[in-house]
Amino acid sequence: MSGMFQIRGGKQLHGEITPQGAKNEALQILCAVLLTDDEVRIKNIPDIHDVNRLIEILGDFGVRITKNGKGIYTFKADQVNFDYIKSQEFKKDGAKLRGSIMLLGPMLARFGEAYMPTPGGDKIGRRRLDTHFQGFVELGAEFHYDEIENFYTLKAKELQGKFILLEEASVTGTANVVMAAVLAKGKTRIYNAACEPYLQQLCKMLNRMGANISGIGSNLLTIEGVSHLHGTEHTMLPDMVEIGSWIGLAAMTKSEMTIKNVHWNQLGVIPSTFRKLGIELEQSGDDIYIPAQEHYRIQKFIDGSILTVSDAPWPGFTPDLLSIVLVTATQAKGTVLIHQKMFESRLFFVDKLIDMGAQIILCDPHRATVVGLNHESPLRGTTMTSPDIRAGNALLIAALSAEGKSIIHNIEQIDRGYENIDGRLRALGADIVRI
Numbered sequence: 001m002s003g004m005f006q007i008r009g010g011k012q013l014h015g016e017i018t019p020q021g022a023k024n025e026a027l028q029i030l031c032a033v034l035l036t037d038d039e040v041r042i043k044n045i046p047d048i049h050d051v052n053r054l055i056e057i058l059g060d061f062g063v064r065i066t067k068n069g070k071g072i073y074t075f076k077a078d079q080v081n082f083d084y085i086k087s088q089e090f091k092k093d094g095a096k097l098r099g100s101i102m103l104l105g106p107m108l109a110r111f112g113e114a115y116m117p118t119p120g121g122d123k124i125g126r127r128r129l130d131t132h133f134q135g136f137v138e139l140g141a142e143f144h145y146d147e148i149e150n151f152y153t154l155k156a157k158e159l160q161g162k163f164i165l166l167e168e169a170s171v172t173g174t175a176n177v178v179m180a181a182v183l184a185k186g187k188t189r190i191y192n193a194a195c196e197p198y199l200q201q202l203c204k205m206l207n208r209m210g211a212n213i214s215g216i217g218s219n220l221l222t223i224e225g226v227s228h229l230h231g232t233e234h235t236m237l238p239d240m241v242e243i244g245s246w247i248g249l250a251a252m253t254k255s256e257m258t259i260k261n262v263h264w265n266q267l268g269v270i271p272s273t274f275r276k277l278g279i280e281l282e283q284s285g286d287d288i289y290i291p292a293q294e295h296y297r298i299q300k301f302i303d304g305s306i307l308t309v310s311d312a313p314w315p316g317f318t319p320d321l322l323s324i325v326l327v328t329a330t331q332a333k334g335t336v337l338i339h340q341k342m343f344e345s346r347l348f349f350v351d352k353l354i355d356m357g358a359q360i361i362l363c364d365p366h367r368a369t370v371v372g373l374n375h376e377s378p379l380r381g382t383t384m385t386s387p388d389i390r391a392g393n394a395l396l397i398a399a400l401s402a403e404g405k406s407i408i409h410n411i412e413q414i415d416r417g418y419e420n421i422d423g424r425l426r427a428l429g430a431d432i433v434r435i
């Protein structure tokens with residue numbers, strides 16, 4: 001696939017869009033197939049770069065993979081190849097995405113050894129892995145980090161369950177420690193566990209495989225170790241970050257849109273956060289209906305002070321949607337402070353929005369104040385580069401709303417997480433081509 005999008009913006013869009021399977025859930029679930037030598041069948045797997053890379057890694061590791069249909073695969077990890085995991089090739093492959101880090105827990109639990117290069121993923125500030133290794137070490141693993149090769153090694157003859165208070169509620173960290181603990185001896189309790197829907201999905205899948213996890217959805221998980229897990233079938237949730245992105249897109253382009261099969265009860269504060277920007281959205285069965293809106297007005301807090309939208313571990317607002325909230329606010333009526341607490345370098349893309357005519361003050365690397373234009377003057381098309389997956393999509397939404405032509409380079413960043421995004425946007429009437 002080639003590397004840029006050309007967009008002629010300012011068109012109203014119309015129609016229905018179905019969210020893809022969730023990227024960040026898929027990365028956890030795919031790693032979990034290593035925990036059993038039985039078949040695991042997974043449905044609604046999104047066809048996106050990060051997920052496809054992880055599937056390739058599993059294949060190179062010796063997992064037998066069958067594609068049964070669109071988004072449906074069967075995995076069987078009955079023979080694995082540790083030569084690959086120790087090879088230079090894996091050092092390159094594993095470093096291409098963030099999700100590969102979650103191979104560590106299953107490898108350690110099932111085979112007693114695990115290897116991993118420093119993983120890739122978005123360059124959005126420091127992304128430490130301490131929580132992952134804290135958990136493994138507390139379960140009894142020996143940990144070694146080769147600073148020259150940037151390579152992590154874990155070894156454990158046997159993992160022993162215990163009470164673990166995680167340093168922070170890390171999403172991938174919790175997934176990793178859970179996957180190690182399910183096959184550990186005895187009882188593990190993980191406190192300050194992350195609890196977002198994707199982790200709940202992972203825990204439910206592991207229970208269907210024979211694990212014994214309770215407290216799912218809370219920040220205290222209790223895991224009674226078992227000696228063996230068996231096969232299962234699992235279906236991925238719709239991607240909540242996509243769902244939020246389409247709400248922002250509809251508002252920015254004044255479009256009437258229906259987002260299909262969203263699993264509303266798993267969306268947490270996402271709908272109410274967009275409503276605080278003044279966007280009307282209705283729950284219709286399990287769909288979200290967004291009417292065409294000429295204007296939307298940002299609410300204030302009860303005491304009359306300026307609205308702040310900030311991220312927090314689940315059930316707080318996901319950091320992966322703050323860039324979308326920010327871009328959507330540029331055409332609202334009113335003012336909002338966007339506070340990105342988790343990541344240090346995720347707001348710098350606002351410079352591009354400012355070039356396009358948006359009124360934004362970057363207060364510091366974590367906070368930006370947006371003064372909405374109330375659709376009284378459109379953003380202007382420009383040439384830009386996608387810095388990370390979510391800013392990339394935010395810039396794409398800005399370009400679709402803007403007057404004139406925009407070019408977005410480095411769309412590999414967008415393809416990492418959004419399936420056939422140009423095709424699906426064209427189906428809504430967008431003028432976007434991949435060149």
Ligand SMILES: CC(=O)N[C@H]1[C@@H](OP(=O)(O)OP(=O)(O)OC[C@H]2O[C@@H](n3ccc(=O)[nH]c3=O)[C@H](O)[C@@H]2O)O[C@H](CO)[C@@H](O)[C@@H]1O
Nearest residue numbers: 024027098099126127168169170171172173313319320342
């Ligand atoms: C592959 C995958 O699933 N990636 C997601 C995962 O990344 P990932 O699991 O890597 O992110 P973590 O949850 O570990 O942490 C994200 C950042 O937030 C900070 N932090 C985290 C917890 C906390 O209580 N306080 C705090 O400040 C961490 O120091 C880190 O800088 O979760 C992030 C947070 O939802 C999402 O942005 C990523 O899209």
Ligand SMILES: C=C(OP(=O)(O)O)C(=O)O
Nearest residue numbers: 098099121122320389390
């Ligand atoms: C930060 C993200 O991805 P990753 O953790 O894979 O870099 C994201 O999905 O927004």
